[in-house]
Amino acid sequence: MSETTTATVPRWHVAGDWFDTCRCNIPCPCNFAQPPTFDACDGVLAWRVNEGRYGDVPLDGLNVLLLGSFTGNLWGEHSDAYAAVFFDERADDAQRTALQMIFGGQAGGWPAQLVGTLGPEMRGMDFAPIEIEVDADLGGWRASIPGRVEAGAVALTGPTTPEGARVQTVNAPGSETGPGQVVTWGRATADRADAFGFQWNREGRSSKHIPFDWSGPDA
DSSP states (O other): OOHHHHHHOOOEEEEEEEEEEESSOSSOGGGGTOOOTTSEEEEEEEEEEEEEEETTEEOTTOEEEEEEEEEEOTTSSEEEEEEEEEEETTOOHHHHHHHHHHHTTTTOHHHHHHHHHHOOEEEEEEEEOOEEEEOTTSSEEEEEETTTEEEEEEEOOOTTSOTTOOOEEESOTTOTTOTTOEEEEEEEEEEEEEETTEEEEEOSSEEEEEEEEEEESOO
16 A cells, blocks of 8 residues: 555554355365365355444444455465455445445555455445344354345354354464454355356355454554
């Protein structure tokens, strides 16, 4: 980001819930900075801003959803990265601008680093009715855009997992929301997309929830 752009970006902060549903087997290798299960991967990424502000613009309660695809190691050599993004249609003009600046990477912070790493080709953008729910106990999470996207998962469990406990990873080497967050693993119950050329319908594969806490423009 140029000095001119940085000088025009106000202080901002957003924190909330992020999760994905993807093509990989459980656990998704990307979170461990490894190539995806099938070398190429695609999936749904959803953000719910629980609290946020871009200068004087409040962002609490707004949602963002992205469809993405790439080949190779997300954190290393990769190619054919492309995406389409949906922003919350409830946002007013100032909020829409703020969301695009932050999640597009132009406002700095962790999103700028992630966009710089991926370098995706953008295949579409729209404002849509995005619904995102995350259980308070992280028992499951869901997102939908009627007729276009549906994603959901239940927390991963197994024969030796204590009842009510979550299967989690600390200090993951490939955390999509940045360093220092705790990853909670899940199994996808829905993973469907039909928008901007993205089309799939599957379940039973990897999902993970990671909180995010970002600020910028220079942090």
